[in-house]
Every structure is written in C-alpha cells, then in structure tokens.
Amino acid sequence: MDVRSYIEENSAAFFSELKQWLRIPSISADPSRHAGVRASAQWLATHLRGIGFPQVEIWATGDDAGPGLPSVYACWPAADPAAPTVCVYGHHDVQPVEPLGEWDSPPFEPVERDGMLLGRGASDDKGQVLLHSLGLRACLAASGAAAPPVTLKLLIEGEEESGSPHFAALLRDRAAALACDVIVVSDTTMWAADVPSLCTGMRGLAAAEIILRGPQSDLHSGSFGGGVPNPLHAMAGLLAGLHDAGGRVTLPGFYDKVVSLTPRERELFGRLPFEEKAWLANAGHSLSTYGEDGYSTLERVWARPTAEVNGMWGGHTGPGQKTIVPREAHAKVSFRLVADQEPADVLGALQEYVAAQTPPGLEAVVLPEGPGVRPTTAPIDSPAVLAAQRAVARAFGAEPLFTREGGSGPEADLTEILGAPLVFVAAGLNSDRIHAPNEKVDMAMLLKGAEAVAYLWDELAEVSLSTGPR
C-alpha cells in the first residue's frame, strides 16, 4: 500500500483522534485551564505509545519561580544507526478563546463543515502535530519496515502560546536526548491551498523602553515653556530620527550583519500571488503601504529588519488642556530582525543612538525588554530544505514556493541550543483564523501534510545532513 492510499483509508480514524485531542481545553495562558494542558500532554503521550513509539516521556518544566507546563517527548530510532536524526517541533497548548460569543460553535467541541474542521487548536497546533502521527504510520505501512528511515524525535511543547518561558531551559537540560541533524518545525502556514510553500525564515526581535527625564516635576509652560527642554519633544525627535527619508533604520551598524536577499529568493517571492489590496484591507481600509525604499511589501515584512514604536506616553493625557512642560516621556520600541542580526547588537546600538540624540539637560534610560529573539533562516539551497521541497512537491503535486514569517516563536532557541538547521513544514493556511474565534483547519491540507512528512523521512534518509549549512 502506498502512502497516499494509507492516508486515505485512515483519514476518518485520524480526524476522530484529532477531535478527541481538540476536546481537551489546553489553554496555557489561563491558570484555570492548566489541568487541561496536563491532560493534553497525557493524551498525546498515550497516543504516541499506541502507534508504536518505543520511547515516550512527559517532561515537566519549571524553575525557581514555579512549575511550568509539560512537554511531550517521543523517540523512534531508525533501524540503521547511521541514519540521520530528525527532531519535530510543535506544541499542544492553545490560545485563549475569548471573545467566546463570536464562536459559531463551542471552541472545544470540534465540528466538521465544508471540508473544514473547526475548533481551538485545529490548525495551531494540534492538527499540525498530529499529522506527523498519520504521516509516520503511512511511511511505515508503505515501506513495510518496523522502524522509520530516520531516527524520529518529537518535542511537543505545552507553553508556546504563553511565550515559551521554560523552553530554552528545557532544551539545555535535555540537549543530549534531543540531539539531531535537522529540526522540522510544524507550526507555520502555507501560502494557499493551491500554492504549497515552505517557510524559509523568521524575523527576530529586540525590544526596549526608552525614558527621557527632564524637570523634577511637570512645569507650568507659561513660566518655563520655551526656556527648558521638553522631554516629549526630545522623544519625538528621537523616534522620528529612527528612520531616514528612505525608510531605513538609522541605528549605527543596524544593517551590518543583515544577509541580503539573493536575486533567486526575490524572484521566488515575486512568484507568490500576493494581492496587496486584500492584505491591506485586513489592516485598515484607508491604509496604504509604507516602508523601506527598494523592497516589495512581502520583502519588507518578511526579510527586512524594522524599527517600530509600539507605544509612547507622557505628560497630560486626560481630557482638556494642561499647559505643562512634562517631567518625562516614555516610548516602547521594538525591532524586527533578520539573519544574522543579533538582538544584543541592536539593543547596544539603540543605547548609543539614544545617548547621542538626547539633548543636554535631559536624562535618558534604555530598558531592554528581555534578551530579544534571534532571527532564524532555512536557506533555500540547504539539503534539508531541498528534501522538504521534494517531499511537498510529491504530496501536493506542485512545486512549493518559498515564504518567510515576519515574527517568530521559540525556533531560534531550537536551532541555537540543539545546533541543527531548521526546516519549516506546515499544513496550516493564513485563513485558518488562528488566535481568533472560529479557528479552523482545512482537512485536505492536513492529509496532504501527513503525506508530505511521510515522504520527507525517506528524502532526509537519503541526503547527507551533517555537511549541510546551518
């Protein structure tokens, strides 16, 4: 029996299993649902044991500040000890469901409708995790082998929707068990049902609060206005100066480590049927595009670094007028980063910039919001990405294009701590309404995703990953 036939014959059972899992409300951000997250881990562990994984463990997480929520780890060694090792990453916790009134059916009572499976976690990320179970069974059924062609490890996190607070520590503690040649992340999307694609990079992040302090208290602008520096004015100048006239970020050295898009990557991005008007309509009807000169919108949001003001405040913000020179000004800024920018470099450059731009008499403070997130990349010519490209082409019947994502989760920790390259293989769609009411997944996409990973293990078994670029 070939992979596709196995998947077709077992699809009803697969969706029945998925619905069982979706009924468990594993909302990691809601302490009252933490029992649900633990039950979800138990369900998955039991399921993986049931399909034959010889090693399945529930890994507790936590630190001095308190316990975390469990990850599920499973390992099925290849028969050939020389076969490469693949670690699949996904997560079994889900987003909160508010506003509950906007759901057409209860979020934890999954229902099928017009080829879609509706329910919280259907796409993000339980559906995309469970397709690996179906894919692996199809792979084994098609080959008749007792073990997969690669050593397959699964690491399914329980705190991704809460910012993965214990994930890096878990990776460090369990680095030996998780050792691998390639990491397959199944927590992104494809371009469209008829435009299969592979994500090839995610932007990183550096964020900070800037505080400018001036007078020791708010001053009467009649008495002092025009004679002393105004922190809000100075902040406006600082923020306005973060970009030059061409939309480039002005922090010293900001672009030094940026890996430019290759002509090939730009050409492939250009093939995506991107409808800018529809994209803009999601943001606001009167909005127009804006950004760094010389780049398309997709290039701007996927592959170019940015500076954004996320918030600012200071002085009188209530009704009416209060004619003051305010004592201080605040701004929250963040930078989306692309390979090979380092968050620490960018935060250092921000401090340098703020110090240089602050007028005499004002005091400036830059408070980094954590260490930031490194950008990740999966180069389109790496052996693992090429293997995934072949697997997806076989399953979907079309050559996949390449995308990126503008933000990221714990992927940078995965590749850095485990020391292995990333490949993004997903079956979600941008229309899945993840994080929103009426989350859904295209059932046909999940089956094709399962087929793609079944082929992927064969493809990866045949290439040399140890020499591939990180």
Next chain:
Amino acid sequence: MDVRSYIEENSAAFFSELKQWLRIPSISADPSRHAGVRASAQWLATHLRGIGFPQVEIWATGDDAGPGLPSVYACWPAADPAAPTVCVYGHHDVQPVEPLGEWDSPPFEPVERDGMLLGRGASDDKGQVLLHSLGLRACLAASGAAAPPVTLKLLIEGEEESGSPHFAALLRDRAAALACDVIVVSDTTMWAADVPSLCTGMRGLAAAEIILRGPQSDLHSGSFGGGVPNPLHAMAGLLAGLHDAGGRVTLPGFYDKVVSLTPRERELFGRLPFEEKAWLANAGHSLSTYGEDGYSTLERVWARPTAEVNGMWGGHTGPGQKTIVPREAHAKVSFRLVADQEPADVLGALQEYVAAQTPPGLEAVVLPEGPGVRPTTAPIDSPAVLAAQRAVARAFGAEPLFTREGGSGPEADLTEILGAPLVFVAAGLNSDRIHAPNEKVDMAMLLKGAEAVAYLWDELAEVSLSTGPR
C-alpha cells in the same frame, strides 16, 4: 498727613482687615467651598461700602449651564467729571489648599511670621486687592479731598482660579458700567523686594489635540511591521518637525505678527538680576536651558512664542512588551503666543501643517481646545505705564524695571472687551508660593504697593490717557 504716614499709622488695622478676609475659604474650584466664595464677595462689598465707596454691587455670573460665582463691583466717581476713569482688576477667590499636610499652619488661619503674612490668598490675590483699599484711603487722607482724583472702579472676580468661565460674558454684559480709560491689573508679581518692577505683557495661548489614525485595530508587528505606516512614528515626525534646528516654530506664518522686542526692552530685561542657575534649580537639578537661538532665557519665556507638547500617548503603554503597529496616536500641543499673534491664526496654521505632514494612508484630526487666549502687552512707553513707573518709583525709592509674564489669565478679555489699555501694578513676589502650601505675602510689599497706587491715581489724573496707545 502724607500718604506714607497714613499707611504706616493704619497698617495694623489694614492687616487685621486682611486677616478677616483671608479666614473666608473662597476656593472657587471646590463646589463645597462655593458658599465661602459668596461670603468672600459679601465681606468685600461690606468693606468697600465701609470705606466710603458710593456704589458697591455684587454681580452674579452664570449662563445656561448653571450659576457662576459672584464678582464685586465698586465705583467712586472723581469730583472732576473730566478726570480719567480707572478700572482695577483682581480676584477674591483662591486656589485649593491640597496637600493640606504640607502647610505649617492652617491655610485659612492667617499668621504673621518674620514680616510675612501666611495664608491662602495672602498674595494671590486678596492681599493685592485690599492694598487698593488702603491706598485709596491714603490718597484721600493726603489730599483732604472727598473723592479720588480719578474715577475709580473695582472689578474683583470670583472665578479666576477656575479659569474665569463666565468672565468674558460678564464684561460684555456690564461693559457700560465698566467703561474706563485704563485697566490696572493687580494680580502679578514684582521681580524682588529690592527690585521693584512692572509687568508689561503676558503671553497668550492656543492649544489643540492632534490625532493620527491608521490601522482599524492594533496590528501584529511581525505580520505588518515595516510594511504599513505607524501612527506613532508619524506623530513623532510631526512633533519633532514643529521646531527647526534653531528652536524656531515651523508652523507657516507663525512669526508674521510677532512684535519684536525693541533694543530698549531687551536692555531693560538685561538689567534684571536674573540668576539662571537658581531659576533652573526650581525646575530640576540636572536641567539646562534650551530654546530659540538668539534670545536670553527671560526673553524666551516672556516675549517669544513657543510650541510645547503637553502630552502624547498611543499604542501599548502598560508593562512588558506588545509588538504592535498601533491604530492611532494622540498628542496635546499648545502654543504660547506674544502680541500680536492671534490664536485662530495659529490653530489654522497647525491644521495646515498637520495636513501637509501626515503620510499617505493615515488620517489626521486637529481638535482645538477652545478659542485660545490672546497675548496682551502694556508698552513701556505708554502714558499709563509711564505714570505707573513714576508712582512705583516714589513708593519704592527705586526706578522700577520691566518684566513680563509667560502665561496669562483673563487680561486679554479685559483689554479687548473694555477697549482700554492695561497696566500691571502688583506687590506680590515670585517667592510667595502662590498655588502651593504655605502661601505668604511680604507685608512691607503690600504697604509699598498701597503707597504706589495712592500715588498712581494722582499720576494718572495728570496724563492724557485717551491718546495713549492701546
């Protein structure tokens, strides 16, 4: 008996009267104290009748929105019908007293200490109103006449500390009764006890809120950041652009109507013993001066127009990071104006500026905060100011210098609606802690102030005011 002897002999009685008045808590901003404001008006009316004013009235104020707090009006006609008419402006309401714990003695139980009289309203403005009572009595005693040498009108407001909401309407309604040749305002300060001075101008005000709207809701900066305009960035650019590199305001036509300081005015300002370090120390120990190139600090805060950001806000302002492109940005801006700038012109120029500077795709709104306040001026070579200069020189034994004030109250309405020039004659000091705990007044200053106004009526009787410049 000369003016000075009369004042010396009657000073104890004068301070006893002032203390009676100060015991009445006439806080106009506190509705629970409005009975106090009414009692204060009654006290003053009774007092003025007692010293011989033939006409004393309590004028109710208010509008469709409700009743206001009363002003006191008094008139004592000159014997000579050709004598000029003077209208003295002051107010009998006082500031709130919070924080009460910071007062060394109860705010409405006036006490004398080291030549100072402490209590709410001692300087601002009951002390400076009542010195006119003593001054007038001294003037009459010295001349032996039954009426003052000018027709003297008093208009003592009861809502100045609440923004004078009904004052302009009162002036219009009572314009016939208030008709005068010159307005004497006694609600400012002198430079120092040993540096007598006359205020010669007050800055006006125009204020507005600017709103920039972009996305219809906050956007995820991973998905949209770098590809759409950010309202906070655009606001920062707008605000930063309000000044050029020399600290001049960039609104179109902003300086067109500004009456420049004359070399004589600059020279006289320069004679004031201004200690910039001490002035700055009141604002913040690490602050330095800042402002329009080519002007001293006093010139900047008294005689040059400004643009200030009084408040701004938008996006995420809570703890932690939220990586959004925010839907909108707000700023409250205000402009201090000098003669002959018009608030309406400046608000129009602001609208023009904002419209021109807003990037495509964002919507801008400018909401003026009321009609603004016109700047006022009392030119140093006007007959009334020259008369006041002579009167103050006689009382204080030193030639007064000239100051201005950076802000203003209802003075613009007075001069505009009554059609008469302003003269500022005050006996307060900047060290009087007005609007703050432990407000006080220098008792010797009040007596010298009374002496100055006693001389002023004689001086004004001798000059032709009708031909003086407005």
